[in-house]
Amino acid sequence: MTHDIAIIGGGIIGLCLARDLAREGQDVVLIDSGHHAGTTANAGSLHVQMQSRFLRMYPELVPNLEASLPLYPAAVRNWQALAADLGAEFELRRSGGLMVCETPEHYEFLARKCARERELGLDVEMLDRAALRRIAPYLAEAVHGAEFCADEGKLNPLLANEALRRDLRARAVPHHAHTRVMRIEPQRDALLLHCAGGEVVRVGRAVLASGAGTAGLAASLGLHVPVLAEPLHMNITEAAAPLILHLVQHAERMITLKQLAAGQVVIGGGWPARFSGAQDFPTVEPASLIGNLSLAQHIVPPIGGLRLLRSWAGVNTTADGQCILGPLPGEPRVHVAVPGDAGYTLGPLVASMAAALLLGRDPGFDIARFTAARFSPAATG
16 A cells, blocks of 8 residues: 555544645545544533643643644634534534632632733633623632633534544545554655554655654654653533533633533543553543532532433643644654644644645744654753
């Protein structure tokens, strides 16, 4: 099997990148193992503002988070353009996001964050308890105030993913599911992708869009890309009447809440799951299930009467708070396309930037600090 470009990883970036390249007439193949698939387990939040809790926990990453901030409102616009271009309804709503807090001290920290984000171009404002009660009466009395970000929102990832797959099938893009690339062997005139089971795919160039799996593939080339797989917990309730109008997050605690168009409430926020079994399957932790649901009804009391339909675990990819984009140092035929924090939000935008780089075009943003060169021994030294 021979192709010009192989995309390794069939998540949101791989799907969008395959589509972008196919539209440009490129001979592209999509190869996906399905292992640790984050996209198919995603909860569908569209994040824009910085996470207050992360700023406190990882102050050394603040410069990276601030440098990446302009990507997020652009990513939401990219999602809106993608929905229109696909002609698909996947319940994308830019309804705004609330980062709530419960103490005056945390409100002051949010206010400082809000001021900095306004300096960096975000559409954000602070809401005291009275203002918050007018737009979000469903929040508990324990909530002291919030930062409101107009560009945040939500979508239904199952519908979005299927719309992209339909588009790729219509374009006859080869999609090899359940095929795992184990290593990449550079040759003078090609790259050989050695797959589990013995299959070898010959390509001119390859893109590592495999999330945390990117680390192992880069290592097969003797290169270092420090990405990690982080298993996280999520829940969904039965349908209810319209209640939660925004994407709700907590400034200091692990919680996100949003309501789908059909009425189900999706509850997440980064509670840990674990890997289990020989295949490292993402598995629910009972303590996270209890803690996540308890905190959810503490913030939005009316959901306490809803029945839980399903809990599951998915996989998030972490790095240093920034995207990893562009050719690998020492092997320019292999590109990386891994988003930073809130990878599903950034997915279509990162894919379009990766496509531009592959086609020799301007990606629209300065990617100098996003390249994998920052992980080279010289840079880390």
